[in-house]
Amino acid sequence: MKKSLRKQLMTWLLPLYVVAAIAAAIVTYYVFGSMVSVFMDNQLRLFAESHAGASGSAPVLRPLTRYNVVDKGDMFVQIWDRNQRLVATSWPELDLQRQPSQGFHDVTIGDSRWRVYTLQSPDRTVQSAQSLYFRRHLAKSQALQMALPVLLMIPISAIFLWFGMRPAVRRLELISRAAAQQDEHRLTELPVEHAPCEIKPLVMAVNTLLARLRNAFSAQRRFVQDAAHELRTPITAMSLQLENLKSRMPDTASADQLKQLEAGLARTKRLVEQLLRLARQESPRPADPPVAIQLDGMLKSSIAEFMALADKRSIDLGYAADIDATVHANEDELRSLIHNLLDNALRYTPTGGIVDVTLHRDTGVVTVEIADNGTGIPAELLPRVFDRFFRIEGAETEGSGLGLAIAKNAAERNRVALELINRVDGSGLIARMRFETALVTLQPAPKPAAVEHEEPSAASELAAETQPPD
DSSP: OOOOHHHHHHHHHHHHHHHHHHHHHHHHHHHHHHHHHHHHHHHHHHHHHHHHTOOSSOOOOOOOOHIIIIISOOOEEEEEETTOOEEEESOTTSOOOOOSSSEEEEEEETTEEEEEEEEEOSSEEEEEEEEHHHHHHHHHHHHHHHHHHHHHHHHHHHHHHHHHTHHHHHHHHHHHHHHHTOBTTBOOOOOGGGSOTTTHHHHHHHHHHHHHHHHHHHHHHHHHHHHHHHHHHHHHHHHHHHHHHHTTOOSHHHHHHHHHHHHHHHHHHHHHHHHHHHHHHTOSSOOOOOEEEEHHHHHHHHHHHHHHHHHHTTOEEEEEESEEEEEEEOHHHHHHHHHHHHHHHHHTSOTTOEEEEEEEEETTEEEEEEEEOSOOOOGGGGGGTTSTTOOOTTOSSOOOSOHHHHHHHHHHHTTOEEEEEEOTTSSOEEEEEEETTOEEEEOOOOOOOOOSSOOOOHHHHHHHHHSOOO
């Protein structure tokens, strides 16, 4: 699962805004509600005192409606005389009884609650009341007004985070692309100037690691090159001495032993050559520029070089092509790719077997296939066949395990898709090379052999076939 830095920041920051909005609403509700209660209680008390202090008969009160009392929060008044008779009320609809004691009371009538202040004097008792629903509604409205700006910050902050972090994310993407372009042949430092200050220590640590890897790879390549070069001279000298020794030891027993020694020297020489080829491929120096290569001609010349080995092992090495194609690649590396695949096919094909090389188009892509009828490769080992020094256990054919690694390296450097697959009937292996950018040209049809007499034309043949019999 991919983790986005911007999404993580928004995941942490936006819920914080929600919590802040809720906290602001709750605090505002209780603080403002308390302030409203104190203020409204004072108004109730003053309202009651103004009517209790009036002399004479009970005043005429302005009648109120439910809308005035419940929705607008108007205070209404009730007045009792000294005989506890209700003589005046501004809202008769509510059956609010006279409270037995003075002061503030919270009274519930049905599903409504009221804040009541009762004031008793020698001549009368006055009660002023107000809806507690109105007070709660007022506190909730104020709390919502306080939370609304914080809630509005959520989409605004999301937009600012998403677009405000684009420069930083773009710099990180530049560093990521620079890191993705690294390989064992070109290890360069990542651009520190693009890194944010928080990421810069990590980039510098990675650059230090890359420098160590670069030195390690250079030391490894120098060791392989030096060892291979140093081994070539004594192996060549041993081969010459062996040739001289063979002419002086004619007996059969010694000849067999010399033949085994000669085969061992040949394998050692082949291993040294492969190590040198691998070291040249991994050299940081730029390779020769690509040139235009005719695939048909290169395949024919490569097959000709392996004809002696095929004849020696009685292997039928064939070639067929219905197209020709021009590719742009490094000539030495492409030839090395073809040679290693041919060598691998011939080595693992039993004596008297068949190796077929074909050049054709497969789904519109120029494809070269080298098919043998050997034992194939177990399906679970196919992903590992291009590893260096990997050999299948129990294989009778001796080898260094470098040929396919060299072929894979050459294919990647020249943008050739290389794969090894077992034949459908299980009778061998197919090495397939696909050239996506090849320029295809059709093979010229073979010219018919010259004849001394004139062949009848197609029209005359057709006329003859359509003549009725005599």
